[in-house]
Amino acid sequence: MDVTIKDVARAAGVSASTVSRVLSGNPKISPETQEKVRLVLRNLKYHPHAGARSLVTGSSRTIGLVTSRPGAETFANPFFPEVIRGICSVLEVAGYNLVLSTAQGEANQRKSCLDMLRSRHVDGVILTSSRLGDELIDALVSEGRNFVLIGRPADKAGNLSHPAVYAVNNDNILAAAVATAHLVSGGHRRIAFVTGPQHWVYCYDRLQGYRQGLSQAGLPLDPALVQQGNITQQDGNRAVDRLFSLPEPPTAILAMDDTLALGALEAAQRRGLRVPADLAVAGFNDSPIASWTRPTLTTVRIPVFDLGAMAARMLAGLLDGTHARPHQVILPSEIIIRESTAGN
Amino acid sequence: MDVTIKDVARAAGVSASTVSRVLSGNPKISPETQEKVRLVLRNLKYHPHAGARSLVTGSSRTIGLVTSRPGAETFANPFFPEVIRGICSVLEVAGYNLVLSTAQGEANQRKSCLDMLRSRHVDGVILTSSRLGDELIDALVSEGRNFVLIGRPADKAGNLSHPAVYAVNNDNILAAAVATAHLVSGGHRRIAFVTGPQHWVYCYDRLQGYRQGLSQAGLPLDPALVQQGNITQQDGNRAVDRLFSLPEPPTAILAMDDTLALGALEAAQRRGLRVPADLAVAGFNDSPIASWTRPTLTTVRIPVFDLGAMAARMLAGLLDGTHARPHQVILPSEIIIRESTAGN
DNA sequence: GAACTCATGCCATACGTTTGCACAACCCGT
DNA sequence: ACGGGTTGTGCAAACGTATGGCATGAGTTC
Structure with a gap:
């Protein structure tokens, strides 16, 4: 069986409460007793029982x-x-x-x-x-x-x-707005946004930031340019397919996650689009892959x-x-x- | 305060032990009593105290x-x-x-x-x-x-x-041997191995597999071709630098991790080497990046x-x-x- | 109707710890 | 010598749960 506080107490010739107080660093225990108890604690390899402790203290660290x-x-x-x-x-x-x-x-x-x-x-x-x-x-x-x-x-x-x-x-709102502004400053007027499920606050916020970025640039929001799905590469693919079946496709895509951006990049290149000449792409999160794609991926780094x-x-x-x-x-x-x- | 098993017992008009037995599915409790207790458990929103339970059972799930x-x-x-x-x-x-x-x-x-x-x-x-x-x-x-x-x-x-x-x-031994054999089958005779700290068993094993692969192909082991460091991209860089300052550099590199392979790839390309024409590179783990590099990276997929x-x-x-x-x-x-x- | 079986549920105890309270021993100033 | 304060330590209760043994009462059998 495990060695308990009572075993220690017996071996040290003190009471269980004294051992407990030594353990908790209670200052009202004399230095000699402390030493004595500490020695026994070490010799017997005592380990406190977290469950028992939490039972009385209510906390479990x-x-x-x-x-x-x-x-x-x-x-x-x-x-x-x-x-x-x-x-x-x-x-x-x-x-x-x-x-x-x-x-x-x-x-x-x-x-x-x-x-x-x-x-x-x-x-x-x-x-x-x-x-x-x-x-x-x-x-x-x-x-x-x-x-x-x-x-x-x-x-x-x-x-x-x-x-x-x-x-x-x-x-996230600011970050997406900044990313949008970056695309705007590249001369883009039709900027698409590829996002995930809107019940996630961070997805929602990034969409708000995108809208804010557009309106600050005086650009209209075209609902057809907002593509929503899950956050997988395949959803990134699909978004591009849908965007490029539009009468007037975008010239830039902001994806709310690098995974989506990767999928978009892939689909764009498969369609023979040159990135960034024909289509600019940006993502979120600065995942390690972002610096390995060709072209390398612009992204927002989150700490x-x-x-x-x-x-x-x-x-x-x-x-x-x-x-x-x-x-x-x-x-x-x-x-x-x-x-x-x-x-x- | 939290509701305990005793509160439930009182409300249900039974003893604490009965409630405990209902909780643990003890069959010696009559169906009616079980129902009665279950109802109260739900009404009072009883939640067992894991600490107390572990105190007596010794287990904590x-x-x-x-x-x-x-x-x-x-x-x-x-x-x-x-x-x-x-x-x-x-x-x-x-x-x-x-x-x-x-x-x-x-x-x-x-x-x-x-x-x-x-x-x-x-x-x-x-x-x-x-x-x-x-x-x-x-x-x-x-x-x-x-x-x-x-x-x-x-x-x-x-x-x-x-x-x-x-x-x-x-x-890991077999996997590294297979990877080595793959390189051998590509006509390579000088195959380097880039590995991490040898105190890790999986690092050690992959090195053994490499040796085994060489010897099965009747190739000698050149200790200069084995580069050891930590498992970072930078260590991959360094390995290439050292390998290509050798009088007779390798024509292929097997890295025991994709991170190292990535670093090797990077350094090789910076040196103007064409991969795989001048230098073949393979890694381990099939990290997502491996399919995004140019050229894409041969690697061993671990489940x-x-x-x-x-x-x-x-x-x-x-x-x-x-x-x-x-x-x-x-x-x-x-x-x-x-x-x-x-x-x- | 007595003796016996059996199902059911309670009592008491144990698990290892913390902590309020009591108390013994000591010191100090009177 | 005495009261009043410290200082250090022990006692005992509590925390919430599980479980072996026992009491109760009903049902069965002769």
Whole structure:
């Protein structure tokens, strides 16, 4: 059997409570006793029982991670491992473990997340993305749970919905507007937008940014130029096919994800279009592939590692009571201009 | 406060033990009582306290994941997210949660892994890779822990070390030998091998496969043609630089990872070499980038998702006592021949 | 109607920890 | 010598759950 705090107490000739206090660094224990207990702790290779501890303290030094992005995207671009790396880099020094939800699908994930909190008693949760009118966020708020969102809490109409929710995000609207402006500055007047499911806030926001970019340039929005699908290469292909069956095809495509941009690039070249001469293409995320395509791909770089690290830092601070700071923080993104839009 | 099993018992007019037995599906409870209790469980939104449960049962329906690969590789290729996807796909239906070790560095990870088992009482562990003479494996074996290795347990000399350890792997030796044979069949006689740190078993194995491939073709092994570094693009660059400062440079390069192959490709082209005419290049892993390079990259495809799923399946079976099957399973890999070796 | 079986559900205990409270020992100033 | 404060340590209760053994009562058999 495992060695318990009582075994240590007996071996050290003190009471269990004393051992517990030594463990928790309680200053009211005399140095000699501390030494004595510490020695025994080491000799007996004592390891605290996290379950028992959480039973009485209510906390488990554990936080949950919900990766509510669609599976295809999750592994197609480096978002997922990068954000985890960022989170771990902070959590390691803060002394928390990370529990992953293994659930797939919206309803399952919502259930799984709430379960981590209610049953497994994780101290808090990080969500890696949000939906318009996200029910999980509603539930977490109404239960008063500690959590940080990577993204932005938005209602069904796309407006900021829970202003008190801790969130870390990049300004997707601005980023898409900047990318659109970049294409405009290349002389483009008919710019298409290829996007994913609009229930994802980040998809929605990037579309808003595109619209904003157009209107700032005084360009009309042609609904036929907005192509929506899932976030796969094949959807990128399809978008190009549809766009080029239009009476007046676009001269530039802004895709809300590199995966889509890749698909668009592929389809364009298969059609014999020269990129960027006949069609400019830009993407989002600066995935490693973006610098290997021919032509290389213009894209918006998102600080994914920092997004994760900041979220973890906020959550850890929140739990330790050391974070009274702003509820929402925006990290800067950066447009990386490469050959696929070198049309100036 | 949370609703406990006693609250349910009181509301249902039964004892706590009865509720517990209903929860665990004990057949000695009459159907009527079961219904009554189930109703109250739902009404009161009861959620079991995992900590308390693990305190008495010793198990936590949780398994740990140790990602002992170097950070650079972890996020450069899709190995990490893919293997997690595979693991989760199985664990979700088996009803386990996944705890990630957040530790970095060998010693920390070893400590963190053992800690998950001893303190957090995870029921088992999956290791995503192994070292020659891996001390973590020794420790796990000597403590009699339940774990599955993705890879192969090897001693300092590279020989199979713990034959009873559950492991799932692809045959890296064979795969590298096949890749080497492919290059040989393209007429190459001077084939270089670019590899990573030899303390990783999979690096070591792929080197063995390369040697084996050479000797099967009756070719000598020239130590100068074996370049070792870390697993980054830059190391791929450097390898080419060194290889082409040799009096007799190679006509083909086999890299043990696509990241290295990418770096090699880049450096070769910067030197004005035509690939594959002047230099053939092949990699490992079939990362998405491999089909976007010019020329596209020949590579060995590893069934990463299946590796994860199989490991999870073995571990879950092991814990439920339903797995008496083989201790070591080998999954097939496949060479994907593309332009970068189209030299026949 | 007694003895016996059997299904059903309760009691008590155990799991390993933390923590409020009590208390013993000591020091200090009077 | 005495009261009043410290300082260090132990006692015991609590956290929420699972489970072996036992009590209860109904049904069965002679």
